[in-house]
Amino acid sequence: xxxxxxxxxxxxxxxxxxxxxxxxxxxxxxxxxxxxxxxxxxxxxxxxxxxxxxxxxxxxxxxxxxxxxxxxxxxxxxxxxxxxxxxxxxxxxxxxxxxxxxxxxxxxxxxxxxxxxxxxxxxxxxxxxxxxxxxxxxxxxxxxxxxxxxxxxxxxxxxxxxxxxxxxxxxxxxxxxxxxxxxxxxxxxxxxxxxxxxxxxxxxxxxxxxxxxxxxxxxxxxxxxxxxxxxxxxxxxxxxxxxxxxxxxxxxxxxxxxxxxxxxxxxxxxxxxxxxxxxxxxxxxxxxxxxxxxxxxxxxxxxxxxxxxxxxxxxxxxxxxxxxxxxxxxxxxxxxxxxxxxxxxxxxxxxxxxxxxxxxxxxxxxxxxxxxxxxxxxxxxxxxxxxxxxxxxxxxxxxxxxxxxxxxxxxxxxxxxxxxxxxxxxxxxxxxxxxxxxxxxxxxxxxxxxxxxxxxxxxxxxxxxxxxxxxxxxxxxxxxxxxxxx
Amino acid sequence: xxxxxxxxxxxxxxxxxxxxxxxxxxxxxxxxxxxxxxxxxxxxxxxxxxxxxxxxxxxxxxxxxxxxxxxxxxxxxxxxxxxxxxxxxxxxxxxxxxxxxxxxxxxxxxxxxxxxxxxxxxxxxxxxxxxxxxxxxxxxxxxxxxxxxxxxxxxxxxxxxxxxxxxxxxxxxxxxxxxxxxxxxxxxxxxxxxxxxxxxxxxxxxxxxxxxxxxxxxxxxxxxxxxxxxxxxxxxxxxxxxxxxxxxxxxxxxxxxxxxxxxxxxxxxxxxxxxxxxxxxxxxxxxxxxxxxxxxxxxxxxxxxxxxxxxxxxxxxx
Numbered sequence: 030x031x032x033x034x035x036x037x038x039x040x041x042x043x044x045x046x047x048x049x050x051x052x053x054x055x056x057x058x059x060x061x062x063x064x065x066x067x068x069x070x071x072x073x074x075x076x077x078x079x080x081x082x083x084x085x086x087x088x089x090x091x092x093x094x095x096x097x098x099x100x101x102x103x104x105x106x107x108x109x110x111x112x113x114x115x116x117x118x119x120x121x122x123x124x125x126x127x128x129x130x131x132x133x134x135x136x137x138x139x140x141x142x143x144x145x146x147x148x149x150x151x152x153x154x155x156x157x158x159x160x161x162x163x164x165x166x167x168x169x170x171x172x173x174x175x176x177x178x179x180x181x182x183x184x185x186x187x188x189x190x191x192x193x194x195x196x197x198x199x200x201x202x203x204x205x206x207x208x209x210x211x212x213x214x215x216x217x218x219x220x221x222x223x224x225x226x227x228x229x230x231x232x233x234x235x236x237x238x239x240x241x242x243x244x245x246x247x248x249x250x251x252x253x254x255x256x257x258x259x260x261x262x263x264x265x266x267x268x269x270x271x272x273x274x275x276x277x278x279x280x281x282x283x284x285x286x287x288x289x290x291x292x293x294x295x296x297x298x299x300x301x302x303x304x305x306x307x308x309x310x311x312x313x314x315x316x317x318x319x320x321x322x323x324x325x326x327x328x329x330x331x332x333x334x335x336x337x338x339x340x341x342x343x344x345x346x347x348x349x350x351x352x353x354x355x356x357x358x359x360x361x362x363x364x365x366x367x368x369x370x371x372x373x374x375x376x377x378x379x380x381x382x383x384x385x386x387x388x389x390x391x392x393x394x395x396x397x398x399x400x401x402x403x404x405x406x407x408x409x410x411x412x413x414x415x416x417x418x419x420x421x422x423x424x425x426x427x428x429x430x431x432x433x434x435x436x437x438x439x440x441x442x443x444x445x446x447x448x449x450x451x452x453x454x455x456x457x458x459x460x461x462x463x464x465x466x467x468x469x470x471x472x473x474x475x476x477x478x479x480x481x482x483x484x485x486x487x488x489x490x491x492x493x494x495x496x497x498x499x500x501x502x503x504x505x506x507x508x509x510x511x512x513x514x515x
Numbered sequence: 516x517x518x519x520x521x522x523x524x525x526x527x528x529x530x531x532x533x534x535x536x537x538x539x540x541x542x543x544x545x546x547x548x549x550x551x552x553x554x555x556x557x558x559x560x561x562x563x564x565x566x567x568x569x570x571x572x573x574x575x576x577x578x579x580x581x582x583x584x585x586x587x588x589x590x591x592x593x594x595x596x597x598x599x600x601x602x603x604x605x606x607x608x609x610x611x612x613x614x615x616x617x618x619x620x621x622x623x624x625x626x627x628x629x630x631x632x633x634x635x636x637x638x639x640x641x642x643x644x645x646x647x648x649x650x651x652x653x654x655x656x657x658x659x660x661x662x663x664x665x666x667x668x669x670x671x672x673x674x675x676x677x678x679x680x681x682x683x684x685x686x687x688x689x690x691x692x693x694x695x696x697x698x699x700x701x702x703x704x705x706x707x708x709x710x711x712x713x714x715x716x717x718x719x720x721x722x723x724x725x726x727x728x729x730x731x732x733x734x735x736x737x738x739x740x741x742x743x744x745x746x747x748x749x750x751x752x753x754x755x756x757x758x759x760x761x762x763x764x765x766x767x768x769x770x771x772x773x774x775x776x777x778x779x780x781x782x783x784x785x786x787x788x789x790x791x792x793x794x795x796x797x798x799x800x801x802x803x804x805x806x807x808x809x810x811x812x813x814x815x816x817x818x819x820x821x822x823x824x825x826x827x828x829x830x831x832x833x
Contacts, residue, residue, distance in 0.1 A: 033720075275829060288830035399566055402612035406772040407723075411779070415829040420777060438828040454612075 030366075030395055032450045035268045039280065040414040042447045043268050044201050044366070051204055051326040051333035053243075055212040058320070058337040059350045061108050063134050065341035066378040068120040069094050070127035071101045072174050079130055085112050088141040090317055092164075093130050102166045102176045106132060107319040107339035109139035121363045121377045122370060129378075132341070144315035155183060155227045162308060165317040166381075170303030171195060171206075171272075172364070174382045177304055181227050189228040190296040193281065194221050194235040194305055196244065197265050197272030200365030203385040205322035206302050208335040210237065210244035213306055214251035218260060220305030223312055225259060228298055232259045235302075236277055240267040269367060270445045274299045276414050288441055303384075323379060325351045329358030329388030338379050344386060345375040357390035367446040401454035409448035409458065415441045419448040419458055426465035431472055439466055516571025518721055519767070520578055522712035526763070529708035530586070533701035534638045536650045537586025540657050541593045545577035545584075548597040556606035572611055576600050579619040579768055583760060583807070584626070585637045587653065587669070589660035592633050596622035616814045617774045620807040627807070639671040640701045674699045674758040675803040678750055687747050692754070699758065706757040713766025722770040725782040726789075730765045731756065733790025741798060749798060759797070759804035764789065768806065774814045781817075781824035788813040 031045040069077040077094035081087055087106040095103040113133045117126035150158060163178035183189075194217065198206040209217060221233050235252070237245050245264065252260045263281055265271050275286045277299065284295045292299050307318050319340055326333040331352025338347060344361065348354060362369040363377070365385055387393065409419035417438050425433030442462050449458045530538045553573045557564055577597050584593055600622030608614040627634050641647050646664045648656065656662045662669060672680065674695045681691030692699070716722045734755055741749035755761060760768065769775065769789050776785045789809045796805025 279829075285830050288828065290830070401566065401570060402610060404612045404772050405775075405777055407777055407779070407782075410777065410826070411723075416826050417828055418777060418825065437825075438831070441828050441830065 034408060034412045034451055039266060039268055039271070039276075040412065040416065040447075041268045041270055041276070041445075042412050042450055044450075051202075051324055051335060053204075053208070053211075054334065056205075056208050056322055056335045056337050059339070059342065059347060061134055061136075061138070061339050062342045062346040064113070064343070065106075065108055065110075065132040065134060065339065066118055066129050066343060067093060067104055067107070067132065067341040068118065068123075068127055068129045068378060068380055069104065070120045070123050070129075070380075071096070072122075072382065073100075074123070075100065076128050077101055077104055079115050079128070081112050081115075081130065083112055083115055086110070087112060087132060088139050090141040090144045090315075090319060093132075099163075100176075102163055102168055102178070103317075104130075104340075105166050105317040105319050106141075107341050108132060108134040109137050110135040119373070119377055121372065121380055121383060144317070146315040147312045150223050150312050151226060155229070158223065158227050158312075161311065165307075165311040167304065167307050167311060167318050168381050169301055170307060170321055170381065170384070171301035172368075172382055172384055174380075177300070177308070180300070181224060181298065183228065184293060187293045188296065189230045189293060189298050190232070191282070191298075192221060192224055192228060192230045192233040193277065193292075193297055193299040194233060194302055195272055195274065195277060195299050196235060196237045196241075196248070196302040197277060198241070199238060199267075199269045199272040200367050200385075201269075202324070202326050202387055203365045204324045204326070204335050205384050207241050207244050208324075209302050209306055209322055210241070211247045214244075214247045215254070216306045216309040217248075217302050218251050218255050218257070218305075219313070220307070220309035221260065221300075222255075222257060223308050224298075224300060224305065230298070232261065234261055234263045234281060236263045236265050236272075236281060238267055238271060239264050269447065270414055270443070273414060273443055273445060275443070288438075318381065321379075321381065321384070323347065323383055324385045325388070326385065327362075327388040328390040328393050329355050329360075331355055333388075338383075340379055340381060342379045343375070344372070344377055344379065347379065347386065348375060348388060354388060355390070357392070358388055359391050360389045360394065362387040362389055367450065368444065398455045400456050403454055403456060406453060408451045408453065412447040412451045414445060414447060415443055417442060419462075422465070423456060423458055423461060426461045429468075431469055434465055434469055439469060442466065516575055518719060519575050519716065520571065522715045522721075523578055523582070523767070525711045526582070526705055526708035529705045530582075533640050533642075533704060534586045535641050535648055536653050537588075537638065537657065538581060540654060541581040541584050541586065541588065542578050544590050544657070545581040545593040545597040546574050548594040549573040549577035549601050552598040552601035553606075556602055556610075560606065560610070562610075567611065570611070573601055573605075576605070576618045576622070579763070580622050582763060583619070583623045585634065585670075587636065587638055587648075587656050587662065588630075588633050590657050591660075592626055592630050595629075596626040599625050612773055614773055615817070617768060617771050617810050619771075620768060620810045620814075623807045624811060627802070635676070636666055636670045637673045637676065639669055640697050643697045644669050671698060673803065674702055674754070675797065678754075679797075679803040682748060688750060689747075692750070699754075702759075703757045706762045709762040709766060713762060716766055716770075722766065723782075725779055726770050726775060726786040727765045729783045729786030730769055730790040730793075731761075733787040734761060734765075734794055737791050737794040741794065755794060755797070760806040761793065764793070764806040764810065769810055769813075774810075774817065776817050776820040776824065778821070778824045778826055780826075781820040784820055784824070785813050785817065788816065 033043050035041045035043055077096050079094045081093045089109045091106050092103045093106050110133045114131040118129035120127045159178045167177040168174040196206050196210050225233055249262050278297055279285050286292050287294055310316050320337050322335055323338045324335045361372040363372055403420055405420055421437045444459055444463055446459045580596050600618035604616050604618035604621035605614050646668050652663050677695040678691050735752050738752045738755040742751045776782045792809035793805040
């Protein structure tokens with residue numbers, strides 16, 4: 030794979046010759062597995078609380094777990110069957126075992142009778158629709174899985190003028206958004222219209238990367254058919270990470286989202302194409318988020334393709350659906366070629382964040398030589414989409430200098446991996462930055478707690494001293510002056 | 516790194532054509548000394564010899580230093596300079612990536628100060644020399660320090676040398692330049708060779724445009740200005756560009772990523788500083804060629820440049 034730094038205004042890298050193209054047929058539904066493992070893990074490391082018991086019979090679309098403090102959206106059963114276990118299981122992206130609900134599929138796909146579509150969404154208020162979206166478990170399907178209802182919730186101080194539907198999918202290898210736009214564009218546009226109604230925006234831009242001509246044609250056809258003047262298609266140049274929310278907004282509108290702020294602060298809300306389609310399904314059929322498009326690719330799988338996969342499907346089953354492993358399989362990766370994480374085994378299950386699985390052989394992987402010292406060539410800084418100085422961040426991370434890390438913007442790092450890809454000394458920059466960020470978070474919390482403890486201790490000591498002085502004073506008053514002490 | 520060495524071949528070829536086979540011999544001696552010094556320092560620092568020894572950085576330092584030496588300089592000149600560069604200017608600062616000063620230029624500065632005589636015996640272009648030293652003669656001269664004929668017969672001043680000393684004798688610039696025309700032609704051909712290599716480096720994206728462009732622009736502007744003010748004393752732009760190590764500095768020496776500024780803007784300032792200082796040193800100091808000292812002085816400014824040219828992070832106000 031050839032990596033060159035992008036020039037001419039955008040920041041990032043161009044990845045040539047990267048993608049192992051998976052089959053471009055319309056995504057079919059993968060067969061539901063005999064056993065489903067629904068992880069209760071949330072991206073921030075907390076977990077949902079189960080609302081079913083072991084042995085209970087659950088129906089398709091029934092709520093099986095929820096978040097009491099509303100930090101996460103509810104989780105629904107993707108098949109009908111009996112809950113056979115609620116136990117700790119490995120989860121994709123988690124370094125410790127997290128609680129999971131295991132359901133034995135009875136093959137009947139018996140729907141929960143409580144799933145009711147919305148007849149005419151235009152008659153409903155934004156709050157009502159948002160409650161539906163939350164109850165439907167809809168989260169951002171671009172990989173971050175942020176609760177969609179929270180993202181769309183109105184904020185009177187920052188009105189939304191534009192809705193951006195993000196179909197840029199810049200990481201090579203992943204094709205689920207491409208396939209969705211090719212074959213389900215109408216559904217995506219309907220979801221966009223629902224969201225326009227909710228946020229009260231006047232226009233919607235569907236952003237598509239230039240290297241997806243079929244998706245562009247299909248979307249344009251659907252936009253014309255929809256006859257909605259608010260919808261338009263914007264073509265984004267092919268580079269990585271063009272699809273990063275902040276980078277996309279800068280490209281489309283020329284404004285930068287303020288640091289620590291949200292796209293709303295510049296009047297934009299950005300949603301993935303898959304999220305829009307999921308909302309369409311929810312409104313039209315009442316079905317909550319129980320499946321998603323997943324691309325299975327790589328030279329290590331016999332028939333790479335994109336499938337509609339039930340949440341909770343073990344990856345081993347998914348690979349079987351794609352013809353099984355080829356003999357050269359070396360590694361299983363969840364995610365794309367730039368930001369994917371290597372998996373320890375294939376007993377992990379598809380979650381809301383899983384958009385791609387790469388069964389990689391040695392030919393798929395770029396060999397990495399030993400890390401040499403940083404020669405300060407500056408390529409990393411040139412490639413960084415956040416305009417950071419990775420060479421300085423690396424230096425401060427190695428020296429464990431939190432002040433330096435904060436000063437050079439470690440919290441603004443989106444961990445895209447561009448610096449890593451261009452570094453001639455093959456430094457593992459992204460891993461170092463990821464570790465440094467989390468360590469910085471831990472250190473910050475520790476320092477705050479320590480400062481608080483010290484404050485309380487000082488206050489406590491002071492209070493005791495004041496009480497002691499008071500006691501002494503009262504004692505002196507009781508013994509009048511002049512009387513001798515023993 | 517090895518591509519950098521490859522890009523030096525056209526310049527080396529031009530040099531050999533005009534001045535005989537001295538340069539390749541110097542390169543070999545400097546390289547051997549550099550590799551030896553590097554191995555010794557890596558062992559002292561208890562680091563594995565590979566991949567550090569094989570990364571080519573010592574060889575590039577040695578090659579650039581060799582280009583800066585007179586082709587017939589005795590072997591200990593190249594050996595000392597190279598060893599000093601590797602030991603003091605590179606490893607004692609922390610090794611690859613951590614040195615403040617350009618090692619080749621630091622080595623050159625040392626040689627200029629400790630072996631002034633040997634460093635000023637530049638060769639006469641072989642087309643005008645009364646004696647043409649073949650390969651064996653050159654080798655013997657370098658290894659023993661004694662040429663088969665008198666030094667006067669085979670050495671002459673470089674164009675920069677000539678201008679520097681010639682002006683002191685009261686001759687006008689035009690007269691001096693007329694006297695060194697052959698040496699100047701040699702310089703021009705060497706410069707073309709370096710330019711070819713430099714453009715190759717740019718094309719292969721091994722170096723980026725800020726430093727060559729800003730440095731050469733600074734040379735053009737400052738030399739042009741001086742020449743316009745007093746053409747009788749200050750040589751013109753083309754002269755400055757093609758003599759001495761201007762182009763070598765612009766494309767090879769000042770572009771050393773370790774010792775230059777980190778950001779794009781910082782590099783523009785760095786290159787401009789090197790160019791300006793080069794012309795200043797050449798015009799008003801005791802040294803005929805200013806590249807080495809210009810680079811070393813700007814190396815000192817790099818931490819300041821880095822601090823002043825931190826790019827604005829996405830989403831931040833400044």
